[in-house]
Amino acid sequence: MPTIQDVARRAGVAAITASRVVNNSGYASQDVRERVLKAAAELGYVPNTLARSLRSRKSHTLALILSDITNPFFTTITRGVEDTASDAGYTVIFCNTDESEDEESKYMDVVLQKRVDGILLVPAGGGERSIQAAREQGIPLVVLDRRVSGAQVDVVRCDSQAGTRELTRMLVSLGHRRIAMLTGPASVSTAVDRAEAFCDALAEARLSAEGLVFYGSFTQSSGAEMVRQALALRPRPTALFAANNFIAIGALVALREQGLRVPMEIALVAFDDLPPALVTFPFLTVAAQPAYEMGCQATRRLLERLAHPDQTAPVEIVLQTEVILRASSGGPLEG
Amino acid sequence: MPTIQDVARRAGVAAITASRVVNNSGYASQDVRERVLKAAAELGYVPNTLARSLRSRKSHTLALILSDITNPFFTTITRGVEDTASDAGYTVIFCNTDESEDEESKYMDVVLQKRVDGILLVPAGGGERSIQAAREQGIPLVVLDRRVSGAQVDVVRCDSQAGTRELTRMLVSLGHRRIAMLTGPASVSTAVDRAEAFCDALAEARLSAEGLVFYGSFTQSSGAEMVRQALALRPRPTALFAANNFIAIGALVALREQGLRVPMEIALVAFDDLPPALVTFPFLTVAAQPAYEMGCQATRRLLERLAHPDQTAPVEIVLQTEVILRASSGGPLEG
DNA sequence: TTGTACGCGTTATCAC
DNA sequence: GTGATAACGCGTACAA
Numbered sequence: 001m002p003t004i005q006d007v008a009r010r011a012g013v014a015a016i017t018a019s020r021v022v023n024n025s026g027y028a029s030q031d032v033r034e035r036v037l038k039a040a041a042e043l044g045y046v047p048n049t050l051a052r053s054l055r056s057r058k059s060h061t062l063a064l065i066l067s068d069i070t071n072p073f074f075t076t077i078t079r080g081v082e083d084t085a086s087d088a089g090y091t092v093i094f095c096n097t098d099e100s101e102d103e104e105s106k107y108m109d110v111v112l113q114k115r116v117d118g119i120l121l122v123p124a125g126g127g128e129r130s131i132q133a134a135r136e137q138g139i140p141l142v143v144l145d146r147r148v149s150g151a152q153v154d155v156v157r158c159d160s161q162a163g164t165r166e167l168t169r170m171l172v173s174l175g176h177r178r179i180a181m182l183t184g185p186a187s188v189s190t191a192v193d194r195a196e197a198f199c200d201a202l203a204e205a206r207l208s209a210e211g212l213v214f215y216g217s218f219t220q221s222s223g224a225e226m227v228r229q230a231l232a233l234r235p236r237p238t239a240l241f242a243a244n245n246f247i248a249i250g251a252l253v254a255l256r257e258q259g260l261r262v263p264m265e266i267a268l269v270a271f272d273d274l275p276p277a278l279v280t281f282p283f284l285t286v287a288a289q290p291a292y293e294m295g296c297q298a299t300r301r302l303l304e305r306l307a308h309p310d311q312t313a314p315v316e317i318v319l320q321t322e323v324i325l326r327a328s329s330g331g332p333l334e335g
Numbered sequence: 336m337p338t339i340q341d342v343a344r345r346a347g348v349a350a351i352t353a354s355r356v357v358n359n360s361g362y363a364s365q366d367v368r369e370r371v372l373k374a375a376a377e378l379g380y381v382p383n384t385l386a387r388s389l390r391s392r393k394s395h396t397l398a399l400i401l402s403d404i405t406n407p408f409f410t411t412i413t414r415g416v417e418d419t420a421s422d423a424g425y426t427v428i429f430c431n432t433d434e435s436e437d438e439e440s441k442y443m444d445v446v447l448q449k450r451v452d453g454i455l456l457v458p459a460g461g462g463e464r465s466i467q468a469a470r471e472q473g474i475p476l477v478v479l480d481r482r483v484s485g486a487q488v489d490v491v492r493c494d495s496q497a498g499t500r501e502l503t504r505m506l507v508s509l510g511h512r513r514i515a516m517l518t519g520p521a522s523v524s525t526a527v528d529r530a531e532a533f534c535d536a537l538a539e540a541r542l543s544a545e546g547l548v549f550y551g552s553f554t555q556s557s558g559a560e561m562v563r564q565a566l567a568l569r570p571r572p573t574a575l576f577a578a579n580n581f582i583a584i585g586a587l588v589a590l591r592e593q594g595l596r597v598p599m600e601i602a603l604v605a606f607d608d609l610p611p612a613l614v615t616f617p618f619l620t621v622a623a624q625p626a627y628e629m630g631c632q633a634t635r636r637l638l639e640r641l642a643h644p645d646q647t648a649p650v651e652i653v654l655q656t657e658v659i660l661r662a663s664s665g666g667p668l669e670g
Numbered sequence: 671t672t673g674t675a676c677g678c679g680t681t682a683t684c685a686c
Numbered sequence: 687g688t689g690a691t692a693a694c695g696c697g698t699a700c701a702a
Binding site for chain 3: 338339340350351354355358360382383384385386387388389390391
């Protein structure tokens with residue numbers, strides 16, 4: 001593979017001169033310019049970014065560490081990240097942790113060794129280790145989707161609480177008095193925020209959430225399992241709140257197995273919408289998160305940090321959800 | 336950021352010795368080993384992969400270039416790629432071309448400059464330019480999902496023809512005589528393969544496909560548009576074949592708008608299944624592709640090329656689809 | 671406008 | 687067992 005030296009030799013100039021031509025930096029006479037470009041073309045010269053990065057201490061690479069790219073919410077975020085990064089001349093490495101802190105740590109090690117310029121992280125647990133590791137190396141890191149307690153980092157996330165409150169209040173106003181919350185792991189802020197806001201909204205209406213909050217994981221099977229537990233309660237809940245898209249789908253599957261019709265016999269609302277491209281008959285009443293926008297904003301935040309490393313105060317950007325009313329929440333309860 | 340030199344100095348040894356300890360290569364006395372590791376820990380030493388790669392000429396990075404990660408088929412492939420790569424100690428850069436050959440070329444340039452060790456490509460067009468570019472640089476490339484004409488490259492894809500024939504024959508055996516094919520761009524092999532196999536299967540049954548094959552793009556909106564065109568035909572088709580998942584969903588949406596019930600008034604089958612996690616009520620009869628497996632196999636193929644650069648003959652791995660019978664194809668036609 | 675010297679961080683080669 | 691030297695490919699600082 002030819003180097004800039006080879007190009008320079010062939011053009012009869014010094015390496016640095018060829019470099020200047022290739023990078024359009026500094027001066028170069030028309031004659032030299034042409035000779036260098038000709039030589040580069042003839043040799044099929046491809047600049048070596050590795051060497052360039054070693055010198056410049058900039059890799060123009062970002063890392064995106066999340067739980068599972070297979071979840072459409074994260075897929076969409078990912079697309080936003082890549083679009084924004086690509087426009088700015090950055091490349092993205094992506095990593096799936098499956099909510100494992102160990103995996104997260106391993107990936108953090110790898111990308112720090114690869115000298116990525118910045119990291120976008122959806123923390124599997126509290127995120128402390130990762131945030132600390134990035135800080136020690138002086139690599140900017142932006143937390144995506146989740147809150148982190150007390151850490152001084154930039155965060156781009158959605159307002160889980162407001163969306164949850166709004167949906168819960170709506171169920172209450174429709175007449176529901178016993179509503180079950182099916183949420184994710186207690187180690188994940190969004191799962192906790194949604195559960196808490198749910199309880200708050202119930203308390204506000206002087207309703208009890210006791211025994212009605214189920215912690216599981218953000219998967220279809222967990223959603224189905226939690227539904228079974230919720231349906232075993234007496235009196236049976238008249239409405240369910242699924243804390244994410246996968247839980248909602250698992251809930252629908254389980255409800256169908258049990259022969260319960262939604263919303264006629266039981267109402268269902270959920271956090272997270274599915275991308276329109278994937279849904280034929282939009283049916284779920286949801287609090288939709290602007291996933292693509294989250295990816296873009298987080299990336300822009302990170303790029304700004306790179307541009308101004310001296311900035312100090314961390315920023316928390318909290319985007320609002322949009323409640324979309326569909327059939328699954330049903331109308332006012334009778335009787 | 337401390338270097339191996341700093342570690343060595345602190346441990347009172349030469350850089351190369353510290354390097355040997357850190358990499359577990361070559362000999363080192365117990366004493367030296369301990370001192371070096373202690374120094375590395377104290378300094379928070381993180382090896383610089385950039386420098387390592389510059390020397391070793393191996394970046395342990397792969398590129399995955401595809402049309403749109405937002406399509407669940409590609410999302411699943413992507414997950415397979417990352418899992419396999421990660422297990423082997425490789426990192427993955429991903430790129431969305433949106434079926435644009437220009438974007439593809441730009442990304443090819445970028446990743447070649449970044450000296451990725453290998454490339455996984457879902458070509459937007461014929462793939463010639465990209466394949467040629469990779470070959471010139473001596474970078475192994477595996478084509479994913481699509482055929483490329485006459486090129487000497489490894490390919491991992493699905494048997495579009497067999498799956499299409501099977502589905503088409505099924506529709507014919509159910510009594511359908513006028514079936515419309517809604518496919519993707521004529522520049523994409525899978526779109527063409529499916530259209531052709533469709534025509535073959537019809538011919539086999541002495542049925543005509545004339546005017547019944549619509550080329551569009553692999554999107555929901557295109558699917559909806561093609562349905563409108565198909566429904567304008569007289570006599571109206573009694574069944575539709577959607578060549579991918581997005582087209583199928585667009586078709587369902589458009590059919591509902593037109594007030595046509597599936598399968599009672601019109602049957603529908605499609606290529607591509609949706610991941611079970613995303614579907615509440617599996618409804619579409621499909622030829623499902625083993626997307627995750629495709630990602631894994633393509634990556635394994637690529638890793639083998641890296642391990643044995645001297646191998647010659649390109650391999651084409653063609654995986655089979657699985658036809659899954661569901662409600663949308665309906666039963667035998669009456670009358 | 672062009673060139674020389676050097677260093678980015680690492681490791682292969684050869685020597686002790 | 688350990689170390690000195692050089693080289694991977696590039697671009698900054700400084701000269702000419």
